[in-house]
Amino acid sequence: MVFVADYRSDTITKPCADMRKAMMEAEVGDDVFGDDPTVKKLEETVAAMLKKEASLFVPSGTMSNLIAVMAHCQGRGEEALLGDKSHIMIYEQGGIAQFAGVNPRTVANKPDGTFDLEEAESKIRMEDIHFPRTRLILVENTHNQAGGKILPIEFLQKVRVLADKHKLMAHLDGARLWNAVVAMETTPDTIAQYFDSISVCLSKGLGAPVGSCLVGSREFVERGRRHRKALGGGMRQSGILAAAGLVALEKGLPRLKIDHANAKLLAKGICDGKFSSYTCDVVSTETNMVYLMMSTGVSAMLVYKILDVVLEGEEEELGQGIQVRVCPINQACIRMVVNLHITPESIEMTLKKLAFVDRLIVSGEAANHLPNKENYKTFSDIKNPKKDRWGAKL
Incomplete structure (x- = not known):
């Protein structure tokens, strides 16, 4: 029996029984014609939570951000300012340039996810x-590449002042806005008030199977609705998905504090383990993300692969009857995202596996525990290199 702890993302969760029941019983209509009552209810609910005029239900956060840029930048060849480590810049395939014809101009992200506002202002184009033409500032909160950090309210206020000074619009990629809200013990509108539009995800952390909402003024949302149709986001009887989103907001949002507590528990366990091969920063674990930082000379890809492997016949007590699924960020860092399927027991088993992997690395036996180990001498000396889904050679 293999114990699995999956930290790849907070998007890997399965719908709960209440969601499945709500989806089965949802009243539906054709949403492209505006006839789906469950979609309307979700859109109205999210708009009210963020204290904006309207909301648009879309299949994904990536589409939501793209629609936002297209609705704000109405002429091809316009420009948006954004962090160089933002999700829109790194993980959305350059969609704002590829599909919207909008030029991304980057500002260096700081370790806390913010960026220097003087640098940002220096990059606003003169006529x-x-x-x-600079039209838009894009901000991400919580910030993925910064380890799920919450952007300070003072920074958001200054972004608004900068946008107003130069007559720009401001959009928030709030895929994990809910995590920031829960950690700050505040309300969504406290953060949303500084932005003309906000994208919020229902499948990250909240447990819905799919969907995001794009929120803003009525005029903005109506422009966005046209773009959604052109991008293939008209989902017809999508009330079956919106129903899950409503349950996610009702039941998933309050329990995010459990994910945050479990992330702290995991981070503390890693630090207390005093492993030779890796560590993490408990103080920097503000929400549901734990970043495992490699020691000098230790490859994150090696750790990633051994965590994922379970060899037949190995005993669970040694930590090898456990599969820990994670997301390597680069050769020096692994991201672990705590989600609703992670329990204190999951964390206990994860720490056992981390201890097991650490012993293998210290003893020099790590490569012998990788699959197809006969194909190479060391991790970096592979005769038949392949690539995993992250694009890294294995």
Whole structure:
């Protein structure tokens, strides 16, 4: 029997029984014609929570962010300012350039997910026939690449002042806005008030199977609705999905504090383990993300692969009857996202596996515990290299 702890993302969760029941019983209509009452209820609920005029239900956060940029930047060749480590810049395939014809101009993200506002202001274009027109500032909260950090309210206020000074719009990629809200013990509108539009995800942390909402003024949302249709986001009887989103907001939002507590528990366990191969920063674990930082000379890809492998006949007490699924960020860092399927027992088993892997690395036996180990001498000396889904050579 293999014990599995899956930290790849908070998107891997399965719908609960209440969600499945709500989906089965949902009243539906054709949402492209505006006839789906359950979708309307979800959109109205999210708009009210963020104290904005309207909301648009879309299949994903990536589409939601793209629609936001298209609705704000109404002429091709316009420009958006954004962090160089933001999700929109790194993980959305350059969609704002690829599909919207909008130029992304980056500002260096700081370790806490913010960026220097003086640098941002210096990159706002003057009106000149040679330049793209700066139209939009994009901000991410919580910040994925910064380890799920919450952006300070003071920073958000200054972004709003900067946008108003230069007559720009401001959009928030709030895929995990809910985590920030729960950790700050505040309300969604406290953060949303500084932005013209906000994208919030229902499948990250809250447990819904799919969907995001794009929130803003009525005029903005109606422009967005046209873009959604062009991008293939008209989902017809999507009330069956919106129903799950409503349950996610009702039941998933209050329990995010459990994920945060479990993330702290995991981070503390890693630090208390005093492993030679890796560690993490408990103080920096503000929400549901734990970043496992490799010691000098230790490959994150090696750790990732051994955590994932369970060899037949190994005993659970040694930590090898346990599969821990994680997401390598680079050769020096692994991201572990706590989600509703992670329990204190999961964390206990994870720490056993981390101790097991640490012993293998310290003893020099790590490569012998990788699959198809006969194919190579060491992790970096592979005769037949393949690539995993992250694009890294194994």
